[in-house]
Amino acid sequence: MAWCGFTRRGSRFLALAILVAISVIAYIRGYIVDSEEPILGNRLPPLYEKVRANEQRLPHYKEYQQRTVKYFFAANHAHSSGWGNVMQDFLMMGLLAHATNRSFVFGDYVWNPDGSQYTDYNGKLIPSRIPLSALLGGLMVGGPMPTGDDTPRAVSKEFFHTVCPNPTVLQVPDVNTDEMRFSDDISAAYVFDTWVEKINSIEDPCLMLDPTNNQVFEFWIFGNKNRLFSIWPYIVNSPVATHWEWSPLIQDAYKTNRHLFQPTSSRFSARPFGSEIENTTTPIPGLLALHVRRGDFKDHCLHLARWGANWHAFNSFPGFRDKFNPPPDAGKGEASDTAIDIYVRHCYPSIEQIVEKVRQVRMEATDNLGYLYIMTNGAIPWVEELKAALAVDMNWDHVGSSRDLKLSWEQKFVAQAMDMLVAQKADVFIGNGWSSLTSNVVMLRVLQGFEPDTNRFW
Numbered sequence: 001m002a003w004c005g006f007t008r009r010g011s012r013f014l015a016l017a018i019l020v021a022i023s024v025i026a027y028i029r030g031y032i033v034d035s036e037e038p039i040l041g042n043r044l045p046p047l048y049e050k051v052r053a054n055e056q057r058l059p060h061y062k063e064y065q066q067r068t069v070k071y072f073f074a075a076n077h078a079h080s081s082g083w084g085n086v087m088q089d090f091l092m093m094g095l096l097a098h099a100t101n102r103s104f105v106f107g108d109y110v111w112n113p114d115g116s117q118y119t120d121y122n123g124k125l126i127p128s129r130i131p132l133s134a135l136l137g138g139l140m141v142g143g144p145m146p147t148g149d150d151t152p153r154a155v156s157k158e159f160f161h162t163v164c165p166n167p168t169v170l171q172v173p174d175v176n177t178d179e180m181r182f183s184d185d186i187s188a189a190y191v192f193d194t195w196v197e198k199i200n201s202i203e204d205p206c207l208m209l210d211p212t213n214n215q216v217f218e219f220w221i222f223g224n225k226n227r228l229f230s231i232w233p234y235i236v237n238s239p240v241a242t243h244w245e246w247s248p249l250i251q252d253a254y255k256t257n258r259h260l261f262q263p264t265s266s267r268f269s270a271r272p273f274g275s276e277i278e279n280t281t282t283p284i285p286g287l288l289a290l291h292v293r294r295g296d297f298k299d300h301c302l303h304l305a306r307w308g309a310n311w312h313a314f315n316s317f318p319g320f321r322d323k324f325n326p327p328p329d330a331g332k333g334e335a336s337d338t339a340i341d342i343y344v345r346h347c348y349p350s351i352e353q354i355v356e357k358v359r360q361v362r363m364e365a366t367d368n369l370g371y372l373y374i375m376t377n378g379a380i381p382w383v384e385e386l387k388a389a390l391a392v393d394m395n396w397d398h399v400g401s402s403r404d405l406k407l408s409w410e411q412k413f414v415a416q417a418m419d420m421l422v423a424q425k426a427d428v429f430i431g432n433g434w435s436s437l438t439s440n441v442v443m444l445r446v447l448q449g450f451e452p453d454t455n456r457f458w
Helices: 006-032 049-055 061-065 083-099 157-163 178-182 188-200 219-223 225-236 248-256 297-306 337-347 351-364 380-393 415-425 436-448
Strands: 071-074 103-106 118-121 124-127 168-170 206-209 284-292 371-376 398-401 426-431 455-457
Touching (some): 061 157, 071 083, 083 103, 083 225, 157 206, 219 225, 284 415, 284 436, 297 337, 351 426, 371 415, 380 398, 415 426, 436 455
Parallel strands (some): 168 206, 284 371, 371 398, 426 455
Antiparallel strands (some): 118 124
């Protein structure tokens, strides 16, 4: 329903803003920095000097310096947030650049935008910013476009500022009206088309969004399936999404740790694996991957209950077996004990509930599942307890987790992307419906053609 007054709109916005803020804080305190290892110490986090240097010498730069190329730089990228939220923003801006036949200008994954090299978070030192090509590969970071696609290749923000010292700076509020931002009646496709029209009306090849502005697609739209599903035809037909790739750093981490999630038993020989396994569209036969959030995510789940929040849009495709409908006694800042129990079971399941769900999914699966991989930020003792409970309940060839990974120093700070690669390729995946990381994995799996019943939720 469209809003008909400022007070109602303001109240809705306040609720959404609170929910978004809680989501960001929960993610920040969860997946990326909640580590068992004391990072703050004698060894400083990596600055990815070689990765960053490679971004500044891409092979097409010389050609682009000698001819007119149109660029689109969303300098207002999401920051100070978890990778799941930031990845959504990069994806949408990459789609917009491609739709307007402009070179996508990529920047860093920014944790702290104050210009520092490191950030002390709860006694743990982390990089303030990470070059995007430490996480992503392919066309999002300057790789070649598919054959027949003449869209200019992506460039770094440093290159952009070299060839575009005085770009046209576009103000997001000049395009995004309050109704476009907040109304349930305004689809994401309408917002996208409005921006395509605006960008195409600008002759200047050097176009940048004001870095102080909000994002074009703000966090809450990704949680509204009625609005976001309209953008799916753009996603499924764009190489930005269909040719999504992970970085060599992530691929190397995968290869080093493949014994944790790649079955080697002869009973899986019906589906080939080997050197092909690094192809992100090749499933890992026999693998069930789980995304299990711990830490203070339980507090976040309680807030979700009080606001009656639904799952992320891409976790709610109509063909999925597992669905969630907010109970009627949850929302507007309050939730009954019964409603809270429902949310916690789906959002922060206990070991017993996880074991129960895994047993159900394995029994319902079409493929023969023999390997388990647990993507988690849980404390090591809790993860070991979970692994033991799963192994006792059913016979598994192997049960591994994020805590078992052997990673280089650079890989430790981008390990969530390696987990996403594993989940993207798993025969079956069980995720958290309120997680943007789960949502991104599910989106990639749907694009790859995984059957709907292989995407499950707590």
